[in-house]
Amino acid sequence: MKLPFQIFHWKLLLLVVPMFCMLSTPSVFAQDDKDDIDDKSEQVIVAGDYEDMAFLAADNLVLSLTSSDDVFAAGGDLIISGASAEHLIAVGGEISANSFTIHDLILAGGEMTFTSGTVQDDIVLAGSEIKLGRSLIIGGSAVLAGNEIEIEAPIGGTLKAVAEEVDLLSNVVGDVELFAETIRIGAGVTIGGDLRYRAENLDMDSTAEVTGTIIKLASDDRPEIFESYGRKMIAFFAIASLVIIGGLLLATAVIAALFPGLLGRTERMMQMKPWQTLGVGALAVIAGPFLLALLMSTVIGIPLALVVGSFYLAAAPLAFAASSYYLGLTGRSLARRGATDNPDTMLGRVGWSLLGLITLIIVGLIPFLGALLWLVAFIFGMGAVIVQIGNHFVRPATLTPTLAQRNMG
Structure with a gap:
């Protein structure tokens, strides 16, 4: 069975791979100077106040720091607990998060579970399984890509998701674009804009409400967000190549x-x-x-x-x-x-x-x-x-x- 996101795999790579390379390279040489990271099997807890940009890496990493700048992190297991930062950009195997306050959040990894916290603006996630709990608050837009996505968190902007299965169980203020094999929209869900979707199976509860228009997309339609990221990344690498050659x-x-x-x-x-x-x-x-x-x-x-x-x-x-x-x-x-x-x-x-x-x-x-x-x-x-x-x-x-x-x- 051909999954919807497989059609766009090269665009997802353009988004995730540069971010992974950017994180993994500096983190080898810029470990946190407040913790002794000799035994990678032990849990490394990074706390305290940071005024400058931070680059952190460990096999089992816990982020509990407070930063007024950006934080870049990489870990086999990554736990975000009580952290605060302007932007958090990270990669990890298994990622869990609770009680955090981040302005913009960009993560790539395997299984992701968000129990509680606040994303003041936008959230971008790419993983195998993504679960956004009802105590999570997203003030801006959400861009999600994975195998299974479950959304219980209210979204203050637009929602764009690509997966095999998408469960939307919370309200969305703006437009919604969903590309999946199976889409389920739960009881009482309110979508404040249009619903654009492509799926073989759409299970929408009778009590769910769409303020705008419901549009079923043709099989050759593409998620606009990934088209946009793809064009931007291609343009970036083209300009970078010209600069390097020059x-x-x-x-x-x-x-x-x-x-x-x-x-x-x-x-x-x-x-x-x-x-x-x-x-x-x-x-x-x-x-x-x-x-x-x-x-x-x-x-x-x-x-x-x-x-x-x-x-x-x-x-x-x-x-x-x-x-x-x-x-x-x-x-x-x-x-x-x-x-x-x-x-x-x-x-x-x-x-x-x-x-x-x-x-x-x-x-x-x-x-x-x-x-x-x-x-x-x-x-x-x-x-x-x-x-x-x-x-x-x-x-x-x-x-x-x-x-x-x-x-x-």
Whole structure:
């Protein structure tokens, strides 16, 4: 049986996956400094007052804090009890909530149970089973996606839900859009606007009242809220991609103009020792994340981890610039029938480097193969850059004894 929300699975992913990535990444490095989180099997209770943005993570996390700013959280089991915040954005396995006051609430997880509390504005939930108890107050709109959804909480705005089964047992001030296999609207429920739905089975109690119009949607209609989120996320990633590509083009041009010696040495190494260059780059790319995680696990290693991380951030554009320069000169050699000398002018270096990078960008549009080639280019360039930077620091130490011997002679 094809569930209604399966039709829109890619739009739900656009909403949930970026939020999950945003939460899981910083939470690894920004655990709460008021609690010692050594044993992940134990319950970690985060309480107290927070004036700044908070990033929290634990296997079994209880949020009882008071914050005047935003709170980001991730946990295997997540309990929201007595918490207060401007915005709460979180992911978890099993989520339960009671006696909280949140302005806007955005959650993704498995089974979700809301016993009591107040959401002053909007609530957005994506989970397997969602239960909104009658002691929960939602002042704004609700956007819900799951397998089974049970709504007993009154909703002060609009309601939009996608699920296999939806039980609406409370009043809704605004319009309602429901997409499900089975929809049940309980006794005495009042919908202050229109009811738009698509379902094989609609069980609406005779005492339920819809102030507006009841509209049964055709099978090809889509929930407008997810269409909107999908378009916004696609536009966001398109703009972000253009910004990244523009920044990479600018960085490559600047590096080619200011560091001719470094690019010349990396190009010669990539040409003369390609396998050694790839090996060094692969080792750096594979070992780097493990080294950072190891250093971040100790207080003493955190400063060194920041240095190593800064080096990788600085080396990344150098790596792409080196690979782009190599590709550009390879094309130049083919065009000029074997010419192996480096360009004499800054304009030549910049031009051939940008030509190589544009070639990478175009090839990168090929599904799978493009991503693989980008990875190889990054590894190739990183290996050459690391070796040349290492030689820069090692060479003076090896030359000093020779100069001293000459002076003694």
